[in-house]
Amino acid sequence: MPILEVENLCKTFGRTSVLKKINLSLEQGQALSIIGSSGSGKTTLLRCLNFLETPDAGIIRVNGETLFDAADPAAQKESSIRKKRLHFGLVFQSFNLFPQYTALENVMLAEKLLAAERPDFKAKKKEILEQIEAQAADLLAQMGLSNRMKNYPHQLSGGQCQRVAIARALALHPDILCFDEPTSALDPELTGEVLRVIRELADKNTTMIIVTHEMAFARDVADHVIFMDDGTIVEQGTPLEVFENPKEERTRQFLSHYRQG
Amino acid sequence: MQLILEQMPVVINALNTGFIQTLKLFFVTLIGAFPLGLLIAFGSMSRFRPLSGFTRLVVWIVRGTPLMIQLLIIYYFPGLVLDNPIWGGGETGRFLAASTAFIINYACYFSEIYRGGIQGVPIGQEEAGLVLGMTKSQIFFRIKLLQMIKRIVPPMSNEIITLVKDTALARIIALQEVIFAGQSFLKGSHGISGAIWPLFFTAFYYLIFNGLLTLLLGWLEKKLDYFR
Ligand SMILES: Nc1ncnc2c1ncn2[C@@H]1O[C@H](COP(=O)(O)OP(=O)(O)O)[C@@H](O)[C@H]1O
Ligand SMILES: [Mg+2]
Numbered sequence: 001m002p003i004l005e006v007e008n009l010c011k012t013f014g015r016t017s018v019l020k021k022i023n024l025s026l027e028q029g030q031a032l033s034i035i036g037s038s039g040s041g042k043t044t045l046l047r048c049l050n051f052l053e054t055p056d057a058g059i060i061r062v063n064g065e066t067l068f069d070a071a072d073p074a075a076q077k078e079s080s081i082r083k084k085r086l087h088f089g090l091v092f093q094s095f096n097l098f099p100q101y102t103a104l105e106n107v108m109l110a111e112k113l114l115a116a117e118r119p120d121f122k123a124k125k126k127e128i129l130e131q132i133e134a135q136a137a138d139l140l141a142q143m144g145l146s147n148r149m150k151n152y153p154h155q156l157s158g159g160q161c162q163r164v165a166i167a168r169a170l171a172l173h174p175d176i177l178c179f180d181e182p183t184s185a186l187d188p189e190l191t192g193e194v195l196r197v198i199r200e201l202a203d204k205n206t207t208m209i210i211v212t213h214e215m216a217f218a219r220d221v222a223d224h225v226i227f228m229d230d231g232t233i234v235e236q237g238t239p240l241e242v243f244e245n246p247k248e249e250r251t252r253q254f255l256s257h258y259r260q261g
Numbered sequence: 262m263q264l265i266l267e268q269m270p271v272v273i274n275a276l277n278t279g280f281i282q283t284l285k286l287f288f289v290t291l292i293g294a295f296p297l298g299l300l301i302a303f304g305s306m307s308r309f310r311p312l313s314g315f316t317r318l319v320v321w322i323v324r325g326t327p328l329m330i331q332l333l334i335i336y337y338f339p340g341l342v343l344d345n346p347i348w349g350g351g352e353t354g355r356f357l358a359a360s361t362a363f364i365i366n367y368a369c370y371f372s373e374i375y376r377g378g379i380q381g382v383p384i385g386q387e388e389a390g391l392v393l394g395m396t397k398s399q400i401f402f403r404i405k406l407l408q409m410i411k412r413i414v415p416p417m418s419n420e421i422i423t424l425v426k427d428t429a430l431a432r433i434i435a436l437q438e439v440i441f442a443g444q445s446f447l448k449g450s451h452g453i454s455g456a457i458w459p460l461f462f463t464a465f466y467y468l469i470f471n472g473l474l475t476l477l478l479g480w481l482e483k484k485l486d487y488f489r
Pocket of ligand 1: 013018036037038039040041042044045227
């Protein structure tokens, strides 16, 4: 059974139809790359998966559980959405770190708040918090940021900020981690360190959806590639299929821009 | 010189009394305008158009007209036009009227500062919190509030310093604040008349109080300097 199934997902903003019957599925442990020109609906798709936008039609299923069904209002209750979001993690293009918290605090904050809702929190508070801190420190170490844990975001480079943001998303153990152009806001010389971290995650079989304009990276790291244009999935397949033998003219055109560039 | 030294204790005493009235007006205005300004800010950001439209119109009028006119209208209008002197007579009535005018006026200025602070926090902050499973109230208190305060403090400091000096406007409805007290020695009071130096002297009260405030607000701004 796929870990993620999306069926006929549609989203319109006013009169513009941004997602037109998107269907996709993703297996546990796989990395899916989504490529496509600006405005093709990639961000909107990720935002729908993370419940930042409400689709107009379609179904989102994780591990067989229906998280969203546009036809079933009961599956859209605001109170349950918060917990459903936790199936997904999202790394933003612009990091969106919390500026008043250190790197370590950024990683710990959400987990602490969630832990406080546990029935045994009062009794085991100290133990739980120590465990959260140890895990957060560990994640930051994996990101190569052991010596930056006490720094505030404004004291970090863009690449370091994005790695903190990745650690922050990982701290909640999402089933599926989404990246929305994680290196697009970075200076070129800083993209490498972020891509390296994502590649390591892929090597550990983290289930991921990566929207990116880094074609070489997408091809390298993904198990499956989707090319989107104008709100539809034009073509999908293995990296080899999509990058080497694209069947669709639109895919060829899109890729040729990158070959020349 | 000899004379001034003799008059000093009497004058200082009167100025102190006046300055206490100045301070009372200052603090009452702050205590009233801080929360009222927040309410007005929420009103002006409301998605219910009639409410936001009305609120913005009021703010525009209040900010576009002199506080002195507002003082006069609020003090005289009920008694002279409505035949209903709600403020009552004497110093208490004048203080009530002055406080009302100042609170309304400053709440309108504060509301714009709040609005800037609230809308200045990038939407990405809220979205990051949502994606991490936080509730709306956790997002407000743990993430957005401090960022808003940081944005609000510098423009608020300016308004607060201005308020200290604006309290002198209450003189127009004869509230016995510090300038009223200083001026009284020109016309004659406590057996002293034709003395202008007490009026100059009132400036020191403002300078010292504003100096202290500047230090306090600067300290607060520094405190919030650890993040950007
Ligand atoms: N909140 C919104 N309101 C109106 N239009 C939007 C909104 N968000 C995105 N769009 C439009 O939807 C289309 C797809 O946007 P997006 O998903 O950001 O594409 P991509 O990430 O592939 O560049 C664009 O034409 C964009 O202008
Ligand atoms: Mg995008």
